[in-house]
Amino acid sequence: MKKHYSISKDSQRNHREVHTMGCKYQPDIYHREYLGFFSSSDEAAAEATQKHGQACMCKYCCSGQVEDLQL
Numbered sequence: 001m002k003k004h005y006s007i008s009k010d011s012q013r014n015h016r017e018v019h020t021m022g023c024k025y026q027p028d029i030y031h032r033e034y035l036g037f038f039s040s041s042d043e044a045a046a047e048a049t050q051k052h053g054q055a056c057m058c059k060y061c062c063s064g065q066v067e068d069l070q071l
């Protein structure tokens with residue numbers, strides 16, 4: 001099932017985290033960016049990494065994927 005994903009924008013810490021829309025741990029609307037519609041959190045994280053250089057996945061909403069995807 002495809003889901004919408006967003007990414008947090010935290011320029012101060014340069015820490016970006018991928019969330020599904022609806023995750024209660026995602027930041028408020030001013031601190032997140034719409035990422036797109038993906039069939040898995042891996043795809044969303046790959047897109048986020050391509051756009052922003054690094055991203056990690058929310059451990060609460062991204063299906064148990066907790067590894068950092070820092071390249």
Ligand SMILES: [Zn+2]
Pocket residue numbers: 018019020023024025026058059060061062
């Ligand atoms: Zn989340």
